[in-house]
Amino acid sequence: MALTITCPICGKRSGYEFRFGGEDKGPPPQAAGLTPAAWCDYVHRNNCVAGVQKEWWCHRQGCGTWFSIYRDTTKNLEVAGPQSEDV
Amino acid sequence: MLGRGKRLWSRSKRLKSSYDAVIIGGGLHGLATAYFLATRHGMNHVAVVEKRYIGFGGAGRNTAIVRANQRTQENLPLYKEALELWPVLTQELDFNLMFYNCGNLNLAHSEAALKAMRLQVASAQFHGIDSRLIDPKECKELVPALDVSDRLRYPIYGGMYHPPGGIVRHDAVVWGLASGASQKGVDIIQGVAVTGIGVQGGRITSVETDHGTITTPRVLNAAGAYAAAISCEMLGMRLPISVLTIQAMVTQPLKPILHHVISSGTYHCYANQTLKGEVATGAHMDPWPNYTTQCTAHYIKHQAEALTQLLPCLKGVKFMRAWAGLADMTPDMAPIIDGNDPVRGYYLDCGWGYFGFKSCVVTGKYLADFMASGVCPQILRPFTGRRFEQHRLMGETPALVHYSPDN
Ligand SMILES: Cc1cc2nc3c(=O)[nH]c(=O)nc-3n(C[C@H](O)[C@H](O)[C@H](O)COP(=O)(O)OP(=O)(O)OC[C@H]3O[C@@H](n4cnc5c(N)ncnc54)[C@H](O)[C@@H]3O)c2cc1C
Ligand SMILES: [Zn+2]
Numbered sequence: 001m002a003l004t005i006t007c008p009i010c011g012k013r014s015g016y017e018f019r020f021g022g023e024d025k026g027p028p029p030q031a032a033g034l035t036p037a038a039w040c041d042y043v044h045r046n047n048c049v050a051g052v053q054k055e056w057w058c059h060r061q062g063c064g065t066w067f068s069i070y071r072d073t074t075k076n077l078e079v080a081g082p083q084s085e086d087v
Numbered sequence: 088m089l090g091r092g093k094r095l096w097s098r099s100k101r102l103k104s105s106y107d108a109v110i111i112g113g114g115l116h117g118l119a120t121a122y123f124l125a126t127r128h129g130m131n132h133v134a135v136v137e138k139r140y141i142g143f144g145g146a147g148r149n150t151a152i153v154r155a156n157q158r159t160q161e162n163l164p165l166y167k168e169a170l171e172l173w174p175v176l177t178q179e180l181d182f183n184l185m186f187y188n189c190g191n192l193n194l195a196h197s198e199a200a201l202k203a204m205r206l207q208v209a210s211a212q213f214h215g216i217d218s219r220l221i222d223p224k225e226c227k228e229l230v231p232a233l234d235v236s237d238r239l240r241y242p243i244y245g246g247m248y249h250p251p252g253g254i255v256r257h258d259a260v261v262w263g264l265a266s267g268a269s270q271k272g273v274d275i276i277q278g279v280a281v282t283g284i285g286v287q288g289g290r291i292t293s294v295e296t297d298h299g300t301i302t303t304p305r306v307l308n309a310a311g312a313y314a315a316a317i318s319c320e321m322l323g324m325r326l327p328i329s330v331l332t333i334q335a336m337v338t339q340p341l342k343p344i345l346h347h348v349i350s351s352g353t354y355h356c357y358a359n360q361t362l363k364g365e366v367a368t369g370a371h372m373d374p375w376p377n378y379t380t381q382c383t384a385h386y387i388k389h390q391a392e393a394l395t396q397l398l399p400c401l402k403g404v405k406f407m408r409a410w411a412g413l414a415d416m417t418p419d420m421a422p423i424i425d426g427n428d429p430v431r432g433y434y435l436d437c438g439w440g441y442f443g444f445k446s447c448v449v450t451g452k453y454l455a456d457f458m459a460s461g462v463c464p465q466i467l468r469p470f471t472g473r474r475f476e477q478h479r480l481m482g483e484t485p486a487l488v489h490y491s492p493d494n
Contacts (some may be wrong), residue, residue: 002383003375016385020375040476044327044418047316050378073330074378 003076007059008067017078020063023047024068037082054081093268102276106134108458111281111317113137114146115257115443116436117309118264119307119451120458121273125450128459131272136296142261144311145443148412150335150349150369152359153445154191155254156211156218159482161216161469162421169449174188176448182263182448185256190360191219191249192229194397196241198355205248209225218249232398233345239396241353253348254359257444264451281310284321285431286388291432299352302391305458307434312413314437322430326423327475329416331372334382336390336409340364344400356393365407369395371440372414378443381410408442416440419480424450424470426457434458435472 003015029038041061047053058066069079071087108124110117113135113179117489124130137143153173155166158461204220212270223235227244235243269275283295284306294301308314316330335453341364350357358368371386395402415438417423423438441448454466463471474480 002385003377015373028130036476036478040327041325044475045325045328046315046370046374046376047319048324048328048330049319050316050330051314052358073376076377076379076381 003078004051004069005057005069005078007062007065009063009065010059013059013062017059017061019058019060021058021066023049024054028033095262095269100300100479101273102279102296102298104210106274107132107303108305108307109301109344110135110282110307110487112144112308112310112314113265113275113277113295114139114163114309114311115264115447116147116261116311116439116450116454117307118261118268118275119447120265120307120309120436120454121275121451121457122268122271123187123452124266124274124458125271127455130459132273132453133268134301135268136274136281136294136301137277138310139242140277141265141275144259144313145412145414145439147258149257149334149441149444150357150359150367151254151257151444152187152191152252152320152357153255154249154348155191155378155445156191156207156249156252157217157483158207158210158245159185159421160214162479162483163210163216165449165466166445167216169446170251172371172448172452176263177261180263180267183256184259184263184363186253188251188253189253189363190229191348191350192352193225193247193253194349194351195244195246195248196239196457197244197353200353201245201313204245206246211343212476216249217251218247221246223408230345230349231346231421232400233349234397234399241396246468252380252403254361257445260444260447262305264448280319282380284317286322286430286433289429289431291430302430305432307436307454307458309436311437311439312415314435315415317395318435322383322433324429326435326438326472327417329376330378330424331374331414331416332377332379332381332411333370333372333414333441334386334411335369335394336382336387336406336411337365337367341366341404347400349397351393351397353392354397356397358394358398366394366401366404380411380413382411400452414440414465418475420483422446422450422470424454424467424471425472426463427461428471428473 177184227235285293303377315326319326345360348359417438426434
């Protein structure tokens with residue numbers, strides 16, 4: 001069973017049209033006072049969740065949009081994320 | 088005799104409440120380390136705790152290729168010794184590991200690839216490893232079934248021939264090491280998952296399992312593809328690893344046509360013929376992290392196209408089986424081996440990607456030295472996970488393997 005991903009512009013498409021863009025690690029660390037360890041943490045280190053994670057994708061062979069989705073890494077299925085955070 | 092043979096390793100071992108060392112994962116690296124702890128250091132109060140059964144992970148799924156023609160001065164000596172150890176271990180274990188040193192032929196499909204190989208060959212030769220460049224005619228002599236004409240989408244410009252590499256039977260390595268370690272008193276506990284790691288005052292104190300707590304001053308995380316998730320979840324230590332599913336397959340058995348391991352980076356394809364006659368071939372990864380171990384039609388098709396370009400006589404031959412396993416990839420395609428940093432007694436051996444079979448015995452040997460003495464042997468030092476924050480990534484790959492936006 002292959003992966004499908006829902007682009008906010010183009011809708012549900014084959015996963016091979018997209019490029020994985022890494023785990024969602026939040027905004028990049030501030031440049032002021034940045035240590036090599038903190039930078040390495042942001043650039044290289046991952047949580048490697050076996051389960052649902054929030055992650056970046058780019059619709060490379062489509063509209064080119066960057067967006068994030070939730071995906072279950074043990075099933076390769078896109079899943080609904082937690083509902084709006086301002087509840 | 089059938090069905091009444093003696094078990095290779097004892098089955099009914101119960102978890103004791105304490106050990107000198109607990110190894111997470113009954114895969115290649117966990118079993119090898121246990122074996123060397125027991126045989127070289129007299130440390131036999133050791134448990135290997137395996138969630139499923141030994142060999143369940145990459146250990147039983149890999150395509151069994153061994154070679155020592157890597158790129159960098161840190162990696163070459165390790166893999167060289169690894170290659171030399173197969174015959175030694177076969178003797179020592181009194182177990183036929185079926186080491187078949189048929190040689191590896193890596194194909195170049197451009198001038199640039201040949202140039203890169205020239206450097207790689209020179210590095211290997213500098214370390215006393217037999218590796219040489221050959222031209223398309225010599226490639227054809229080695230592998231007559233190879234198409235060296237210009238009909239290919241990417242014609243063959245030459246190759247890197249590495250005679251001492253080849254194939255080792257992966258299951259035999261698992262069984263041989265498990266039985267060797269078990270005979271020396273190591274407890275191999277299957278069907279028990281590690282669920283937590285206890286730390287007090289910066290030291291390892293225990294391991295939690297779904298069958299109870301074990302007290303121990305030393306833990307080796309050798310959980311293969313799950314090592315990174317375990318490190319993050321249980322100790323809050325995130326690792327520079329991405330876990331991907333890697334796929335492989337075999338054709339129906341054929342009469343002998345392929346007497347070497349062949350590989351091509353451009354076609355993303357490698358193949359060898361097993362003693363049963365099947366052409367075993369791999370290996371592709373969907374380029375996004377996942378733990379599915381699912382095969383995809385996409386890559387079965389890709390594999391058929393690549394194989395029949397290189398070896399046109401395989402057209403019409405059927406794939407019999409396809410399977411997949413997990414690969415824990417680091418950005419520089421070299422492993423992470425660490426100990427006592429920052430937690431005393433916590434050892435880590437992971438990030439092997441698709442190189443963890445050929446390296447398991449030698450790594451286990453040195454890791455056992457490390458765990459028994461607390462001092463990291465020189466040969467393992469470059470593999471510390473700290474290298475990523477020191478900007479000393481290794482050149483095992485010409486381009487960063489990075490599943491993130493900057494790629
Ligand atoms: C298709 C494929 C082809 C490959 N081809 C090659 C090749 O040709 N040459 C080569 O050198 N390498 C190859 N590899 C890579 C090689 O198989 C791996 O690098 C190697 O198996 C890693 O060994 P390991 O001991 O680290 O992990 P594994 O052998 O994967 O063992 C890890 C073990 O840990 C267990 N575990 C996980 N979580 C827990 C827990 N919480 N508690 C207890 N136990 C746990 C797992 O069940 C597993 O048995 C290939 C891999 C694949 C998938
Ligand atoms: Zn789109």
